[in-house]
Amino acid sequence: MTNALSIKNLSKTYKTGLTALNGVDLDIRRGEILALLGPNGAGKTTLISIVCGLVRPSTGTVTVEGNDIVQNYRQARQLIGLVPQELHTETFETVWATVSYSRGLFGKKPAPALIEQILRDLSLYDKKDTQIMALSGGMKRRVMIAKALAHEPRILFLDEPTAGVDVELRKDMWRLVKRLRDTGVTIILTTHYIEEAEEIADRVGVINKGRLLLVEDKAELMRKLGQKQLTLDLQEPLKALPGDLSNYALELTDGGQRITYHYDTQAKRTGIASLLAALSGAGITVKDLDTEQRSLEDIFVSLVVEENQ
Amino acid sequence: MNFEAVKSIYLFEMARMKRTLLQSVISPVLSTSLYFIVFGAAIGSRIETIDGIEYGAFIVPGLMMLTLLQNSISNASFGIYFPKFIGTIYELLSAPVSFLEIVLGYVGAAATKSLILGLIILATAHLFVPIEIRHPFWMLFFLVMTAVTFSLFGFIIGIWADNFEKLQLIPLLIITPLVFLGGSFYSIEMLPEFWQKVTLANPVLYLISGFRWSFYETADVGVGVSIGMIIFFLTICLAAVWWIFRTGYRLKT
Numbered sequence: 001m002t003n004a005l006s007i008k009n010l011s012k013t014y015k016t017g018l019t020a021l022n023g024v025d026l027d028i029r030r031g032e033i034l035a036l037l038g039p040n041g042a043g044k045t046t047l048i049s050i051v052c053g054l055v056r057p058s059t060g061t062v063t064v065e066g067n068d069i070v071q072n073y074r075q076a077r078q079l080i081g082l083v084p085q086e087l088h089t090e091t092f093e094t095v096w097a098t099v100s101y102s103r104g105l106f107g108k109k110p111a112p113a114l115i116e117q118i119l120r121d122l123s124l125y126d127k128k129d130t131q132i133m134a135l136s137g138g139m140k141r142r143v144m145i146a147k148a149l150a151h152e153p154r155i156l157f158l159d160e161p162t163a164g165v166d167v168e169l170r171k172d173m174w175r176l177v178k179r180l181r182d183t184g185v186t187i188i189l190t191t192h193y194i195e196e197a198e199e200i201a202d203r204v205g206v207i208n209k210g211r212l213l214l215v216e217d218k219a220e221l222m223r224k225l226g227q228k229q230l231t232l233d234l235q236e237p238l239k240a241l242p243g244d245l246s247n248y249a250l251e252l253t254d255g256g257q258r259i260t261y262h263y264d265t266q267a268k269r270t271g272i273a274s275l276l277a278a279l280s281g282a283g284i285t286v287k288d289l290d291t292e293q294r295s296l297e298d299i300f301v302s303l304v305v306e307e308n309q
Numbered sequence: 310m311n312f313e314a315v316k317s318i319y320l321f322e323m324a325r326m327k328r329t330l331l332q333s334v335i336s337p338v339l340s341t342s343l344y345f346i347v348f349g350a351a352i353g354s355r356i357e358t359i360d361g362i363e364y365g366a367f368i369v370p371g372l373m374m375l376t377l378l379q380n381s382i383s384n385a386s387f388g389i390y391f392p393k394f395i396g397t398i399y400e401l402l403s404a405p406v407s408f409l410e411i412v413l414g415y416v417g418a419a420a421t422k423s424l425i426l427g428l429i430i431l432a433t434a435h436l437f438v439p440i441e442i443r444h445p446f447w448m449l450f451f452l453v454m455t456a457v458t459f460s461l462f463g464f465i466i467g468i469w470a471d472n473f474e475k476l477q478l479i480p481l482l483i484i485t486p487l488v489f490l491g492g493s494f495y496s497i498e499m500l501p502e503f504w505q506k507v508t509l510a511n512p513v514l515y516l517i518s519g520f521r522w523s524f525y526e527t528a529d530v531g532v533g534v535s536i537g538m539i540i541f542f543l544t545i546c547l548a549a550v551w552w553i554f555r556t557g558y559r560l561k562t
Contacts, residue, residue, distance in 0.1 A: 074405040088396030104317025
């Protein structure tokens with residue numbers, strides 16, 4: 001099966017000398033939702049801009065459903081819809097005119113019924129004759145999505161779709177993304193909200209300083225996230241752990257005041273109950289306890305910090 | 310060929326023009342009427358005929374050219390500059406369209422509008438002075454070629470300009486003087502010999518001369534030279550536009 005998108009050794013160095021992308025390889029499967037996570041300036045937008053034809057790559061190739069984005073740019077671009085990060089809208093046009101224009105630009109014959117459906121899905125239909133400048137920021141964002149969907153793309157790029165968007169619209173957006181995925185559209189979104197990636201992505205890629213650090217199934221990532229840490233603050237400091245607790249992988253820290261225990265929430269038995277029983281059996285009194293989960297955020301931060309060092 | 314895209318761009322641009330109908334039609338018509346009142350009726354009545362043509366009628370082709378040049382450039386330059394300015398150019402660059410299709414859409418719309426304006430000016434002029442058109446085919450040829458060429462030129466300016474000042478600069482500082490000094494209001498025979506020679510370096514002279522010939526069969530330079538020149542200008546503009554899209558000049562990084 002061909003991938004929806006295949007990126008090979010993609011690099012971009014701007015005239016200013018800034019290397020925005022550095023040897024990125026990435027295959028995106030048909031029908032998946034891929035979230036690209038990364039801090040500002042990581043190269044997310046450059047990556048999208050190259051695929052969509054706004055920026056020329058310095059090296060590397062990109063194929064969309066097997067079509068090279070340079071040689072077969074017509075076929076490649078017809079398959080792609082782009083919602084850029086910035087709100088770029090035709091100030092004086094009506095919603096209907098600008099969305100219909102987008103469809104024509106991509107070579108598709110007018111389809112009023114389809115445009116109507118898209119506008120209804122995005123709660124824009126009652127604004128169809130409104131000039132765009134009279135719309136709120138959130139509504140303009142919806143218009144941009146409608147424009148990107150007007151030519152029925154098979155691959156949709158959403159560059160920071162929920163940056164500066166209120167909670168309601170964000171939820172709407174997530175619903176829309178999932179609905180599109182259900183119709184077989186491949187979706188690539190960039191975000192720096194980790195919860196967004198957690199909420200909707202099938203796979204997550206982490207990008208920093210132009211390098212793709214990791215691409216993994218979200219489920220796999222979540223399994224890694226399943227690792228939890230239990231911290232026990234003790235009433236009396238211990239000099240050493242009693243021998244009968246050696247079965248548990250325990251660490252004694254803070255001058256014997258604190259015991260930490262790692263466990264897997266997905267495992268059949270976490271071992272917490274028996275550990276607590278063993279502790280009390282050994283006459284150790286626990287003052288307080290705390291559990292911590294490693295979040296996607298921690299993984300992300302540690303990856304990015306590592307890279308920056 | 311993505312005809313749907315050409316059609317979309319063309320209609321989108323024409324719709325934009327419709328919205329600004331008042332300023333884009335009324336103002337050239339008003340200024341042309343003023344020219345006729347001032348130069349045609351007031352001053353013209355004291356000027357003897359040129360090559361047997363009443364002065365008011367003599368200046369009609371020049372005035373049409375003035376409007377045609379100014380409007381072709383401003384329509385086309387603004388048409389492509391505005392998406393750059395507000396950022397919607399991203400859509401054009403990410404669409405499955407070739408440079409040819411983009412140019413056909415934008416330049417086609419800009420040229421159409423200035424053609425319409427040119428014909429409106431002609432109709433307005435008809436109210437003031439008697440006009441005859443001896444060579445309607447060549448009249449239309451010059452009209453269309455000039456509209457297309459200078460719309461292309463405007464398109465190039467729109468791509469080159471990165472602020473509104475630059476957008477106004479060339480029409481204001483170059484085109485208007487060239488039209489006024491290119492024989493819109495006089496025959497170059499009326500100039501001293503030295504200035505006649507200098508005027509021959511003005512490209513607009515050839516357009517006005519050829520255009521006037523199509524009306525009255527009177528010209529400052531041979532009509533063949535005029536036809537050759539307009540084709541030459543068109544070729545230069547096409548080459549420049551081709552280069553812009555090949556290199557992504559001011560469009561792609």
